[in-house]
Amino acid sequence: MSKQIGPQSEVLFHFTIKLQDGSVADSTQLHGKPAKLKMGDGSLTPSFEACLLGLTEGSSHSFELGPDDAFGPVNPDNIHHMERSRFAADMSLEEGAILSFTQPNGAEIPGIVRGVAGDSVTVDFNHPLAGCQVTFEVEILAVEQQDVDK
Incomplete structure (x- = not known):
């Protein structure tokens, strides 16, 4: 059975963020180094984390996020x-x-x-992707469950 991402999981994954025109704004694959994340640690916005919840090790998914769910509107x-x-x-x-x-x-x-x-x-001083709709593509490489009793 594949390991599923939960609220306390540590996740190793590749991601690509694309703009509406298809251009790549950021990608771990371009650097050849996957990202590591502990769910709930604040390194991703709640909307990005919500996209990962329930995904399983070995899976790939793509999500469309509007400005309010991605990097916020231009302030x-x-x-x-x-x-x-x-x-x-x-x-x-x-x-x-x-x-x-x-x-x-x-x-x-x-x-x-x-x-x-x-x-x-x-x-x-806004985030460079503020106001942009983005496509968030992920490939889940590994999922480790953390004890919630700690």
Whole structure:
């Protein structure tokens, strides 16, 4: 009998996330290294985890997820207009460039340059796939059940 993914399972799996046009946004197979997940640990959104529940070791499935169930809608509050002077003078600020910003607590957060107009740089701190409908393809390689009494 195949092992089934439950709320406490540890899962080893390959995944591919595709956009509506069929292009691949991310894939563990491209890197040749499967993902490992403990269900409920917060590393995947509840909607992504819900897609995995009940799947069995050795199976492959594909799921369509809308923006609210995948990476969320685009939040306009996460788009900031910044003065060009806040960036290094020799930094090339091109539309689509991904930059790293240090938050006050020291954590790093990526931002995508969405536009440069004069002395203003528009930086988007939303997840790059926010607002996108995606196809989530998974191949379940191994499932280990964890004791719920621990």
